[in-house]
Structure formats: C-alpha cells, structure tokens
Amino acid sequence: MAMMAELSTPKTTSPSLHSSSRLRLSSKSHLPNQFRHLLLPPLHTTSNFKVSCSVSQNNQAPVAVQDNGSVKTKKECYGVFCLTYDLKAEEQTKSWKKMINITVSGAAGMISNHLLFKLASGAVFGPDQPIALKLLGSERSIQALEGVAMELEDSLFPLLREVDIGTDPYEVFQDVDWALLIGAKPRGPGMERAALLDINGQIFAEQGKALNAVASPNVKVLVVGNPCNTNALICLKNAPNIPAKNFHALTRLDENRAKCQLALKAGVFYDKVSNMTIWGNHSTTQVPDFLNARINGRPVKEVITDHKWLEEGFTESVQKRGGLLIQKWGRSSAASTAVSIVDAIKSLVTPTPEGDWFSTGVYTNGNPYGIAEDLVFSMPCRSKGDGDYELVKDVEFDDYLRNRIAKSEAELLAEKKCVAHLTGDGIAFCDLGPVDTMLPGEV
Numbered sequence: 001m002a003m004m005a006e007l008s009t010p011k012t013t014s015p016s017l018h019s020s021s022r023l024r025l026s027s028k029s030h031l032p033n034q035f036r037h038l039l040l041p042p043l044h045t046t047s048n049f050k051v052s053c054s055v056s057q058n059n060q061a062p063v064a065v066q067d068n069g070s071v072k073t074k075k076e077c078y079g080v081f082c083l084t085y086d087l088k089a090e091e092q093t094k095s096w097k098k099m100i101n102i103t104v105s106g107a108a109g110m111i112s113n114h115l116l117f118k119l120a121s122g123a124v125f126g127p128d129q130p131i132a133l134k135l136l137g138s139e140r141s142i143q144a145l146e147g148v149a150m151e152l153e154d155s156l157f158p159l160l161r162e163v164d165i166g167t168d169p170y171e172v173f174q175d176v177d178w179a180l181l182i183g184a185k186p187r188g189p190g191m192e193r194a195a196l197l198d199i200n201g202q203i204f205a206e207q208g209k210a211l212n213a214v215a216s217p218n219v220k221v222l223v224v225g226n227p228c229n230t231n232a233l234i235c236l237k238n239a240p241n242i243p244a245k246n247f248h249a250l251t252r253l254d255e256n257r258a259k260c261q262l263a264l265k266a267g268v269f270y271d272k273v274s275n276m277t278i279w280g281n282h283s284t285t286q287v288p289d290f291l292n293a294r295i296n297g298r299p300v301k302e303v304i305t306d307h308k309w310l311e312e313g314f315t316e317s318v319q320k321r322g323g324l325l326i327q328k329w330g331r332s333s334a335a336s337t338a339v340s341i342v343d344a345i346k347s348l349v350t351p352t353p354e355g356d357w358f359s360t361g362v363y364t365n366g367n368p369y370g371i372a373e374d375l376v377f378s379m380p381c382r383s384k385g386d387g388d389y390e391l392v393k394d395v396e397f398d399d400y401l402r403n404r405i406a407k408s409e410a411e412l413l414a415e416k417k418c419v420a421h422l423t424g425d426g427i428a429f430c431d432l433g434p435v436d437t438m439l440p441g442e443v
C-alpha cells in the first residue's frame with residue numbers, strides 16, 4: 001500500500017486533490033531557511049520538480065522519493081507533508097468538492113489565530129470542502145507566520161491541502177476565492193482617526209489593486225481591519241473588475257452582540273432572537289435595530305416593554321461593547337470576532353432560514369432604503385447559499401430609526417471624503433466630528 005504526498009515549487013499548478021498536501025512560501029526575498037528544503041530546486045527555476053514520499057506497507061517510516069526515482073533521505077520531507085493519507089481517507093476525498101483558495105491577511109494576528117483553525121477544520125465551508133490557505137503577512141510577521149503554518153501542520157486537518165505564506169499580495173491573492181482582510185494598523189494613543197483612515201486606507205487600496213489583478217473574478221472579500229466600512233469601500237474602488245457587491249465589511253460581531261443583549265434582557269436563550277439588523281458603520285454610530293428584530297417570532301418591542309432601555313441602554317451597550325471588552329481584556333475582541341467571521345461566511349454559503357436575515361456591510365448602490373449611494377453600509381441581507389445575497393425589502397422604519405441611520409450615514413460620508421485620494425474621487429478633505437467617529441473599541 002503506497003501513500004503519496006507531493007511538494008511543489010510555487011510555479012506548479014495545483015496537483016490533484018487525491019495526492020496533494022503542501023506548504024509553500026511565496027515571499028521571494030524572505031524565504032525562511034526552515035522551509036527552503038521544500039523548494040528544491042531553488043525558487044528561480046520554473047521546473048515542476050516534485051518530491052514524493054511513500055510509506056511502505058509494513059508501516060515503516062516514510063521514504064522520500066524524487067520524481068526521477070532516486071531515493072532521498074527522510075530529512076527532505078517536511079513533517080506531515082511526508083506522511084500522508086491511508087487508503088480510506090483517499091476514498092473519502094473522491095466525494096470532496098473542488099478545492100477553494102482562501103487568503104487571510106494579518107494572519108499572524110490575534111483574530112486570525114482563532115479563525116485559521118476553524119477554517120482548516122471544516123467548520124466554515126463544510127466537511128467535504130478541501131481548502132488552500134494563503135497567509136498574507138509583512139516583514140514584521142514573517143517569522144510568526146511560519147509559526148502559524150507549523151501549528152496548522154501539527155493539527156493534521158484532513159481538509160487543509162495547501163498552506164502558502166507570503167508578503168506580496170500579488171502572489172498571495174493569486175486565484176483566491178475568498179479574501180478575509182484582517183490585517184490593519186491599530187490606532188495608537190494620540191493618533192488622529194484621519195491618520196488611521198489614511199494609513200489603513202493605503203493598505204486596502206493596494207490590496208484592492210492586487211485582488212483586481214490576480215484573484216478569481218468572483219472573489220468574495222470580507223474586510224475586518226478597521227475602520228472596516230471605509231476600508232472595504234477603498235478596496236472595492238480599487239478593484240473595478242470585481243463586482244462591488246462581492247465586498248463586505250464585518251458587522252456580524254455587532255449583530256451577535258445585539259442578539260446577546262436582547263436575549264439577556266428578555267430572559268431567553270439567544271437563539272430565540274432573529275431578524276437582527278445592524279445598520280451603518282462598524283463604529284459607535286452603528287444602529288442595532290430593535291424595531292424589526294424578533295424574539296420567539298414576536299416583535300422585540302412587544303416582548304421588551306422598556307422602550308427607554310431599548311433606545312438608550314441597549315443601543316449604547318452594543319455600540320460600546322468593543323470598548324468595554326478592551327477594558328476587561330486589555331486588547332480587542334479576537335475569539336468572538338473570529339466566530340463572527342465564521343458566521344458571516346456561513347450566512348453566505350448556506351441558505352438563510354425562512355423569514356430571517358443577517359447583517360453585513362455592503363455596497364449601497366441600488367439599496368431600497370434611501371441610504372446614500374457609494375458607501376459600504378451594514379444592512380439586512382438574505383442568501384440562497386451561493387455566496388451571493390439580496391437586500392431585504394420588507395423592513396419597517398420609524399423616526400427614531402431613520403434619525404439614527406442618518407447619523408451613521410453622515411459619519412460614513414465624512415470618512416469617505418477623508419479617503420477621496422484613495423478611491424479615485426479627487427482630493428481628500430477630512431473633517432470628522434470629535435464625538436461620533438470612534439471604533440467600538442475607542443470609548
């Protein structure tokens with residue numbers, strides 16, 4: 001019984017699912033020594049050199065074999081990429097779907113440290129969906145990315161078929177189907193929000209251009225790095241060949257937080273809360289919509305009759321939850337953010353339950369609510385499970401909701417002016433009010 005694995009240079013095309021498992025490093029200039037032995041001959045060649053490793057029938061240690069048949073020493077295989085799969089697992093792979101490519105930026109950061117292992121486990125895209133992970137980092141994080149890759153290896157995830165790490169978005173985004181853009185500079189003490197918008201905006205402008213050039217044409221992009229709505233707008237403006245509809249800013253964490261607070265107040269388990277919309281910006285102007293949300297299928301305002309609490313206590317607790325968490329933890333939400341990224345993706349790849357919806361920050365062009373066009377704004381959506389979504393039409397508005405939404409809209413319009421130089425809209429002019437231009441973590 002021979003079992004095979006393949007290790008290939010970055011120039012090879014994806015090998016067949018039934019035999020492939022590999023780790024590649026795509027930073028040409030900073031190839032860590034530890035992994036150099038995987039890339040024989042050296043990176044500058046274009047040959048499709050492979051190292052195959054076989055395991056003998058009597059379960060002896062794996063023996064590495066080159067394409068030309070000469071036996072290599074065991075050292076030339078790397079850990080789990082030498083040992084591969086038994087025949088039962090090989091049989092199983094025959095029912096697997098075609099592999100998808102997922103890029104995660106800021107992959108050595110806190111959120112990614114939770115997220116990557118959920119992605120690799122099959123908990124997000126399903127138990128029959130093999131994946132390739134492409135981890136984008138920088139000079140700062142390349143060593144740490146190796147550590148992440150090693151931990152992924154040691155986790156022995158059957159569905160994880162490839163891991164690439166690199167610092168060049170034009171390489172790491174190649175043919176990517178999902179881009180989860182988490183990496184962003186955190187706002188430091190004394191830093192102006194306008195400066196943050198500019199620094200992070202440059203990152204997302206560059207990544208938008210790279211996605212436009214090399215990603216799968218129908219790539220889905222989820223921006224997590226803050227300020228995520230405006231970063232998503234910058235990204236999509238720099239990627240004109242990708243449908244604007246495919247870009248999302250993560251507001252699912254806010255939706256989850258809102259559901260939790262309503263459940264707590266109503267004394268029900270949080271799965272009883274549905275139809276929870278977060279409108280607007282992922283900031284302290286966001287609007288958790290208790291007018292349309294339901295508890296056990298009933299309007300929230302019927303179940304929770306303390307309307308003053310809904311307008312003030314509830315709304316503020318959701319808007320400022322991130323800040324409270326930073327006070328407790330000493331850092332921003334990472335595990336719950338990763339869970340909400342999983343939820344956000346699952347909402348797009350599984351059909352939305354009848355009558356329900358989910359929140360995500362999406363492009364406003366053509367929206368039925370009268371929200372200004374050309375923004376990325378959190379709104380209620382439904383999906384058939386094909387990665388696409390529709391905006392929900394049958395939502396109610398009252399004066400309170402309209403006024404609150406208008407405030408978040410004004411904030412996003414002001415942010416957009418600050419980044420005009422990055423969206424192709426001329427010269428930037430930045431005048432952000434002092435009060436309402438905060439991230440949830442900035443209270």
Ligand SMILES: NC(=O)C1=CN([C@@H]2O[C@H](COP(=O)(O)OP(=O)(O)OC[C@H]3O[C@@H](n4cnc5c(N)ncnc54)[C@H](OP(=O)(O)O)[C@@H]3O)[C@@H](O)[C@H]2O)C=CC1
Nearest residue numbers: 106109110111137138140141183184185224225226250253
């Ligand atoms: N939308 C939402 O609901 C939430 C969004 N966030 C946001 O997600 C982002 C990531 O959070 P988290 O993973 O906890 O952060 P970490 O600080 O743990 O990691 C962030 C990563 O960003 C990268 N980065 C990119 N550019 C810079 C830069 N100029 N300076 C420093 N680091 C940079 C770094 O990786 P590298 O060196 O590889 O580039 C770093 O590893 C933040 O912007 C945060 O505000 C957080 C919680 C919720």
Ligand SMILES: O=C([O-])CC(=O)C(=O)O
Nearest residue numbers: 322332333439440441442
């Ligand atoms: O402000 C931050 O970095 C954290 C954040 O977005 C949140 O917790 O919602």
